[in-house]
Amino acid sequence: xxxxxxxxxxxxxxxxxxxxxxxxxxxxxxxxxxxxxxxxxxxxxxxxxxxxxxxxxxxxxxxxxxxxxxxxxxxxxxxxxxxxxxxxxxxxxxxxxxxxxxxxxxxxxxxxxxxxxxxxxxxxxxxxxxxxxxxxxxxxxxxxxxxxxxxxxxxxxxxxxxxxxxxxxxxxxxxxxxxxxxxxxxxxxxxxxxxx
Amino acid sequence: xxxxxxxxxxxxxxxxxxxxxxxxxxxxxxxxxxxxxxxxxxxxxxxxxxxxxxxxxxxxxxxxxxxxxxxxxxxxxxxxxxxxxxxxxxxxxxxxxxxxxxxxxxxxxxxxxxxxxxxxxxxxxxxxxxxxxxxxxxxxxxxxxxxxxxxxxxxxxxxxxxxxxxxxxxxxxxxxxxxxxxxxxxxxxxxxxxxx
DNA sequence: CATTGACTACCTAGTGATAGGTAGGTATAT
DNA sequence: ATATACCTACCTATCACTAGGTAGTCAATG
Numbered sequence: 123x124x125x126x127x128x129x130x131x132x133x134x135x136x137x138x139x140x141x142x143x144x145x146x147x148x149x150x151x152x153x154x155x156x157x158x159x160x161x162x163x164x165x166x167x168x169x170x171x172x173x174x175x176x177x178x179x180x181x182x183x184x185x186x187x188x189x190x191x192x193x194x195x196x197x198x199x200x201x202x203x204x205x206x207x208x209x210x211x212x213x214x215x216x217x218x219x220x221x222x223x224x225x226x227x228x229x230x231x232x233x234x235x236x237x238x239x240x241x242x243x244x245x246x247x248x249x250x251x252x253x254x255x256x257x258x259x260x261x262x263x264x265x266x267x268x269x270x271x272x273x274x275x276x277x278x279x280x281x282x283x284x285x286x287x288x289x290x291x292x293x294x295x296x297x298x299x300x301x302x303x304x305x306x307x308x309x310x311x312x313x314x315x316x317x318x
Numbered sequence: 319x320x321x322x323x324x325x326x327x328x329x330x331x332x333x334x335x336x337x338x339x340x341x342x343x344x345x346x347x348x349x350x351x352x353x354x355x356x357x358x359x360x361x362x363x364x365x366x367x368x369x370x371x372x373x374x375x376x377x378x379x380x381x382x383x384x385x386x387x388x389x390x391x392x393x394x395x396x397x398x399x400x401x402x403x404x405x406x407x408x409x410x411x412x413x414x415x416x417x418x419x420x421x422x423x424x425x426x427x428x429x430x431x432x433x434x435x436x437x438x439x440x441x442x443x444x445x446x447x448x449x450x451x452x453x454x455x456x457x458x459x460x461x462x463x464x465x466x467x468x469x470x471x472x473x474x475x476x477x478x479x480x481x482x483x484x485x486x487x488x489x490x491x492x493x494x495x496x497x498x499x500x501x502x503x504x505x506x507x508x509x510x511x512x513x514x
Numbered sequence: 515c516a517t518t519g520a521c522t523a524c525c526t527a528g529t530g531a532t533a534g535g536t537a538g539g540t541a542t543a544t
Numbered sequence: 545a546t547a548t549a550c551c552t553a554c555c556t557a558t559c560a561c562t563a564g565g566t567a568g569t570c571a572a573t574g
Contacts, residue, residue, distance in 0.1 A: 176534085285501075360560085536556105538554105
């Protein structure tokens with residue numbers, strides 16, 4: 123698979139803000155997929171927004187399935203990284219839970235965009251299997267992380283609490299998006315956080 | 319708009335189980351859309367499953383947007399009807415809530431299919447506006463119904479409880495579908511019902 | 515009672531647009 | 545010299561959608 127090389131040997135080039143094409147492609151694809159789903163995104167549209175030809179996209183991601191997999195993998199990795207970075211200075215499970223919920227809120231508030239895995243999860247049976255597997259992995263990792271937190275909070279069934287919290291947050295993003303009312307998400311977030 | 323005429327003047331015809339083409343089209347489209355989303359469904363595929371030509375579908379639903387709107391309207395109407403029929407003999411808000419949750423469970427267990435409005439809601443910004451409006455109407459009607467129930471249950475903020483319950487059930491369907499584990503939905507349902 | 519006209523529900527045939535994807539060439543930089 | 549990152553040009557398949565035709569059903573009419 124083609125992976126972005128972030129210009130490792132930068133001797134003394136001029137542009138510091140040069141973003142690799144692969145990253146740009148993923149950025150555009152992510153925004154579009156989180157708006158309208160997997161099948162609503164085309165190589166042509168992405169290429170047009172980048173100012174290159176659609177054939178060139180196949181150099182970076184030979185098949186659309188490759189793009190889909192890379193997209194979810196990056197999304198999940200970013201989430202994990204943000205979660206790790208934000209919980210370095212936390213002391214209590216309560217604070218960790220707050221960090222988690224806040225990451226979800228940030229995703230929604232960014233450009234009123236629903237979680238990538240909520241969108242792809244909704245059409246999972248129609249996706250290429252490798253893409254669905256990445257979505258499932260994202261959910262599983264989230265569930266595991268939340269289970270640990272709820273264990274620390276002394277919940278009787280921490281895994282069940284984790285699955286409920288995940289479902290509620292993902293569902294609330296969708297309802298908030300349709301209703302154009304983030305108050306739904308806020309109410310959901312409040313309930314998750316009240317689960318001490 | 320073309321509406322199905324269910325052979326009103328049925329003198330003494332032979333076949334009692336004759337289903338109108340429009341109904342068949344909607345049935346096939348609903349199953350496919352609940353599996354893979356709006357854009358993954360094509361007139362050709364529906365027509366092939368019916369054994370007719372795709373051009374004939376346009377006689378019943380001139381534009382795909384018309385099909386989408388009719389689909390969500392029928393889904394919402396069926397839901398309302400089932401809700402009404404099932405709550406005729408209920409006495410308490412607790413029982414009404416149980417009926418509501420059970421309708422969602424039935425939808426998921428039917429053929430492991432997620433709620434149509436969860437799928438379409440996830441890709442709402444990419445849908446034709448009239449379709450999105452119907453999805454929003456479904457959510458609003460559900461919220462209103464649940465608000466009444468939670469009012470009867472004496473909740474401090476019944477509307478907030480309603481939005482949370484709706485979000486949780488829709489989200490749990492998606493997570494259950496991706497994980498191939500209806501236990502997630504069951505846990506969510508249990509929590510909603512425990513909200514007395 | 516047979517004819518007519520309207521209507522229903524399909525058909526054939528085709529449109530232009532767009533989809534994902536491929537082959538092979540080229541400029542640049544290391 | 546090799547790899548990168550694009551290009552032109554093209555492919556086949558599929559998309560939603562349309563025009564115009566046809567067989568069957570129906571009620572009303574002369």
